[in-house]
Amino acid sequence: MSDTDRAAARTVDVTVRAPGSPRPLLAGVSLELAPGERMLVLGPSGSGKSSLVNVLTGVIPFSQNLSVEGAVLLGGADVSELPVVERARRVGAVAQDPAAAVCLARVDDEMALPLENHGVDPSAISGRIDDALGLVGAGGLRERATSALSGGELQRVAMAAALAGLSEGGGIGLAGPTGSPADGGVAGARGTGALGGGGGGGGASAVLLLDEPTSMLDPAGVRAVRGAVARVAERGEVAVLLVEHRLDEFAGEAGARGLPEKALVLDGSGGVVACGPTVEVLAQNAQRLHDAGCWLPLETELLAITGRPGGLDSAEVGEWLRGWLRMRPVATAARSSPVDGPGEGDVEAPDVASVANHDDRDPLLSARSLVVGRPAPGARRSRGRRAPVDAVLAGVDLELPPGEVVALLGANGSGKTSLLLTLAGLLPAAGGAVAGARPSMVFQNPELQFLGHRVRDEIGIGVAGSRDEVAEIVDRQLAVHRLEHVADRDPYRLSGGEKRRLSLAAMLAHADRPVLLADEPAFGLDRRDTVATADVFRTEAARGRAVVFSSHDLRFVATVADRVIVLADGGIAADGPTVTVLRNADVLRRAGLELPPLVAWLLAETAPADPTTPARDVGDVDAVRVLRWLYATGAHPEATAPPLPTAAGTSLEEAAR
Amino acid sequence: MILNPAQVPDSPLARRNPTVKLAVLFLASVALLFVLDPVTPAVIYLAGFIGAAVGGRIPLRTLLAVQLPFFAFAAGVLTINVLSRPGTALWEEGPVRLTVEGLVVGAALAGRTLAIGILSVGFLLTTDSLALMTSLHQNARLGARPSYALMAGHRLLQQLPGEWAVIRAAQSVRAPLRRAGTVRQGTVRQGTVRRGPGAFGRAGFALLVQSIRRGERMAQSLESRGLGLTPRTVWRPVHVTSVDLAFGAVVLAGLATVIGVAGALGLLRGPGALF
Numbered sequence: 001m002s003d004t005d006r007a008a009a010r011t012v013d014v015t016v017r018a019p020g021s022p023r024p025l026l027a028g029v030s031l032e033l034a035p036g037e038r039m040l041v042l043g044p045s046g047s048g049k050s051s052l053v054n055v056l057t058g059v060i061p062f063s064q065n066l067s068v069e070g071a072v073l074l075g076g077a078d079v080s081e082l083p084v085v086e087r088a089r090r091v092g093a094v095a096q097d098p099a100a101a102v103c104l105a106r107v108d109d110e111m112a113l114p115l116e117n118h119g120v121d122p123s124a125i126s127g128r129i130d131d132a133l134g135l136v137g138a139g140g141l142r143e144r145a146t147s148a149l150s151g152g153e154l155q156r157v158a159m160a161a162a163l164a165g166l167s168e169g170g171g172i173g174l175a176g177p178t179g180s181p182a183d184g185g186v187a188g189a190r191g192t193g194a195l196g197g198g199g200g201g202g203g204a205s206a207v208l209l210l211d212e213p214t215s216m217l218d219p220a221g222v223r224a225v226r227g228a229v230a231r232v233a234e235r236g237e238v239a240v241l242l243v244e245h246r247l248d249e250f251a252g253e254a255g256a257r258g259l260p261e262k263a264l265v266l267d268g269s270g271g272v273v274a275c276g277p278t279v280e281v282l283a284q285n286a287q288r289l290h291d292a293g294c295w296l297p298l299e300t301e302l303l304a305i306t307g308r309p310g311g312l313d314s315a316e317v318g319e320w321l322r323g324w325l326r327m328r329p330v331a332t333a334a335r336s337s338p339v340d341g342p343g344e345g346d347v348e349a350p351d352v353a354s355v356a357n358h359d360d361r362d363p364l365l366s367a368r369s370l371v372v373g374r375p376a377p378g379a380r381r382s383r384g385r386r387a388p389v390d391a392v393l394a395g396v397d398l399e400l401p402p403g404e405v406v407a408l409l410g411a412n413g414s415g416k417t418s419l420l421l422t423l424a425g426l427l428p429a430a431g432g433a434v435a436g437a438r439p440s441m442v443f444q445n446p447e448l449q450f451l452g453h454r455v456r457d458e459i460g461i462g463v464a465g466s467r468d469e470v471a472e473i474v475d476r477q478l479a480v481h482r483l484e485h486v487a488d489r490d491p492y493r494l495s496g497g498e499k500r501r502l503s504l505a506a507m508l509a510h511a512d513r514p515v516l517l518a519d520e521p522a523f524g525l526d527r528r529d530t531v532a533t534a535d536v537f538r539t540e541a542a543r544g545r546a547v548v549f550s551s552h553d554l555r556f557v558a559t560v561a562d563r564v565i566v567l568a569d570g571g572i573a574a575d576g577p578t579v580t581v582l583r584n585a586d587v588l589r590r591a592g593l594e595l596p597p598l599v600a601w602l603l604a605e606t607a608p609a610d611p612t613t614p615a616r617d618v619g620d621v622d623a624v625r626v627l628r629w630l631y632a633t634g635a636h637p638e639a640t641a642p643p644l645p646t647a648a649g650t651s652l653e654e655a656a657r
Numbered sequence: 658m659i660l661n662p663a664q665v666p667d668s669p670l671a672r673r674n675p676t677v678k679l680a681v682l683f684l685a686s687v688a689l690l691f692v693l694d695p696v697t698p699a700v701i702y703l704a705g706f707i708g709a710a711v712g713g714r715i716p717l718r719t720l721l722a723v724q725l726p727f728f729a730f731a732a733g734v735l736t737i738n739v740l741s742r743p744g745t746a747l748w749e750e751g752p753v754r755l756t757v758e759g760l761v762v763g764a765a766l767a768g769r770t771l772a773i774g775i776l777s778v779g780f781l782l783t784t785d786s787l788a789l790m791t792s793l794h795q796n797a798r799l800g801a802r803p804s805y806a807l808m809a810g811h812r813l814l815q816q817l818p819g820e821w822a823v824i825r826a827a828q829s830v831r832a833p834l835r836r837a838g839t840v841r842q843g844t845v846r847q848g849t850v851r852r853g854p855g856a857f858g859r860a861g862f863a864l865l866v867q868s869i870r871r872g873e874r875m876a877q878s879l880e881s882r883g884l885g886l887t888p889r890t891v892w893r894p895v896h897v898t899s900v901d902l903a904f905g906a907v908v909l910a911g912l913a914t915v916i917g918v919a920g921a922l923g924l925l926r927g928p929g930a931l932f
Binding site (some may be wrong): 057059063083084085086087089091092093095097099100101102103104105112113114115116117118119120121122125126146147158161162166218317421424426427440441443447448449450451459463464494506507510 | 766785801805809811812813816823824826827829830831832833853859863866867870871873874875876878879880881882883884885886888889890891892893894895920
């Protein structure tokens with residue numbers, strides 16, 4: 001058998017076009033995945049990463065009206081003409097939205113479905129369910145109702161269900177001792193059409209497709225998925241194709257070497273830029289990927305910025321970063337820096353004095369002994385009494401002064417979203433009170449908030465003022481949030497990043513809401529949009545707003561937030577200046593948080609020699625400044641917005657003073 | 658009730674095979690279509706009521722409450738027949754004329770409505786919808802694709818109220834504020850959200866878009882897990898037990914006895930009663 005025949009998945013010159021659109025979604029993509037091999041797909045948003053996954057599963061062209069040229073081969077057989085369900089023998093797929101990937105009411109039924117579909121002997125099914133769940137670290141979920149699972153748990157169940165099916169379709173030994181010996185033979189005999197030939201003996205192989213599987217997970221969930229991917233590949237029979245944004249977290253301690261061994265880079269027009277061993281591909285394309293706004297493993301990002309390989313372990317890179325740490329944010333100093341100093345696109349440097357002054361201002365929003373909870377299931381609200389609730393958080397006291405960006409941290413299910421909803425007045429407080437002006441809030445799923453049929457109308461909805469005033473505000477928001485090119489499009493037809501920018505632009509158009517709440521604003525965004533979001537938050541705070549956001553991305557948090565509130569064990573575990581809280585290993589452990597290597601390195605470098613040094617030490621500000629420079633380097637600076645007028649005609653900032 | 662099924666409580670009726678129950682319900686309903694006297698359906702209604710209350714352990718209050726639509730419909734049928742059917746006058750006053758035939762046929766039709774109603778209610782309240790789909794798939798040879806598509810759809814339905822609430826919240830945040838401040842429970846809120854009449858429509862549209870997307874993704878997910886491949890196996894088969902068969906036989910025999918006795922006593926009338 002030639003190597004080509006044994007490839008688990010192969011595409012030959014695949015081009016995908018939308019009818020009537022001159023620009024292809026994928027342009028001549030050829031790739032080859034051997035059994036047991038892992039491949040990472042990289043590219044800026046809109047580069048066709050999801051299209052590639054859909055071409056392999058058959059969703060394109062069989063469920064989506066797109067034309068495909070070229071050939072798709074699975075296990076050596078041409079499956080270009082086979083529909084999704086026939087390809088299921090060779091392909092397992094985990095979609096982006098885990099809530100839509102899980103279809104049945106109970107986890108074990110969900111897991112049994114693919115096994116039943118593939119005709120697994122009923123006596124072996126129970127054992128296989130346990131194996132597949134164990135592989136993704138979800139063994140304890142077997143008896144649970146799927147409606148009660150968190151996003152991270154759902155994602156693991158979806159992945160386990162995709163794996164469970166593969167173990168039969170590809171004939172791999174996932175079942176271990178419980179698998180009946182007849183299964184392999186049956187699988188071979190049963191295969192129909194083009195897939196029958198390779199079904200039997202050692203040539204059997206399958207491919208697992210993962211489209212951003214960790215986007216909704218906390219660090220523990222990311223670790224579980226990473227471990228599962230490694231274990232699946234180790235078996236040597238299933239190839240894994242992974243689309244992933246959060247490369248740094250996915251790679252873990254090992255850096256680029258912790259990523260899948262092969263990488264495919266797509267450019268903005270769906271063409272292949274590079275394909276080969278991940279370490280090499282990243283090294284050769286560091287600058288290009290960085291400029292395109294892709295997230296990169298830290299090592300590669302630092303290579304793109306400093307031109308020096310080796311990441312934080314390298315003495316050269318370390319020295320270079322220390323040089324930045326020593327550099328003071330005086331514009332002339334930055335410009336006169338010899339070679340690689342920060343460029344023009346700096347995010348504004350943190351200002352110690354202004355941070356300290358905030359404490360003296362009146363808060364825009366405050367909460368007193370707040371109890372946050374959702375109505376207990378099945379509970380009816382009776383007149384005059386509060387509905388019984390399952391309290392998620394209790395005894396929450398917090399104040400939000402103007403000019404501050406506050407991050408909410410905590411593990412999945414710790415109550416971040418519920419707290420934001422309560423602060424926004426959308427979820428009634430189960431106890432205590434919230435006082436202040438009604439805040440605005442952007443939801444994790446921007447589509448839920450869309451009200452207009454055009455982007456332009458969408459921003460103007462609910463904005464007070466005359467027709468001309470509203471038009472002026474809309475135009476300004478379109479420009480600031482890079483939405484001018486889609487101003488007349490339907491909001492539902494935008495890309496993921498554009499939808500996020502639109503929901504933020506529309507919310508911020510309301511000048512009468514001084515507090516902005518955001519639920520996971522950086523989730524699923526590429527580097528360019530993440531940097532843009534960071535910029536918007538800093539700008540809005542500088543204009544006198546208070547910004548509160550929840551996030552799992554501690555680098556984003558450390559870069560943007562002035563202050564961090566950590567939720568754990570049903571209450572606030574810590575509330576203080578970002579760097580001070582992030583230095584508290586005990587709090588991080590309680591909340592299940594892990595510092596990304598870059599943040600950990602910078603904090604260690606700037607750690608005060610004397611641990612009793614008061615907070616907001618100058619060294620901490622240096623660390624944050626370097627983080628902001630790193631974000632700004634290679635990013636595309638946004639136009640800054642003029643001061644925000646309040647109803648009285650004064651800017652919020654002035655009003656706050 | 659159907660959107661958010663609290664687990665169906667255990668009872669002798671709930672333990673019966675759903676397909677057998679559905680078949681019994683179907684046969685009984687068909688048989689009742691040919692019965693057009695007031696007494697036979699009344700006896701069957703009574704038997705059905707006792708069966709649902711005792712065999713299904715359904716609380717009386719619930720049982721009566723869920724029958725309200727049937728009561729209303731039965732009352733309508735009775736009224737229309739009594740007032741409009743020609744025949745021997747029972748009572749006459751101006752344009753209003755009540756007839757014996759109208760009363761008899763109306764009562765028969767109303768009784769049939771109630772009898773089929775109580776049997777359906779007894780079935781719905783003791784049958785888990787997912788168990789029904791599983792059983793229909795396995796015992797009644799309903800194809801795997803429609804069965805699982807319906808079960809996935811059921812999950813989609815369950816999520817609807819939650820999604821509706823999220824969409825309403827997400828959109829109400831964007832509505833313009835009222836000028837007046839409100840003070841309540843020590844909470845100072847500068848302005849409350851005004852809800853326009855169009856908001857419902859927009860939220861409905863968002864929900865529709867959301868549901869169609871999710872349905873599409875679910876369909877893809879089911880397909881990519883091989884739903885529709887043959888042959889397929891069944892992990893936890895649902896069996897029709899001898900108790901299920903006995904249950905079906907007893908109920909149908911009871912029905913036949915009631916109709917038979919009614920016939921012997923000369924009470925039974927068929928569709929001929931209409932003419």
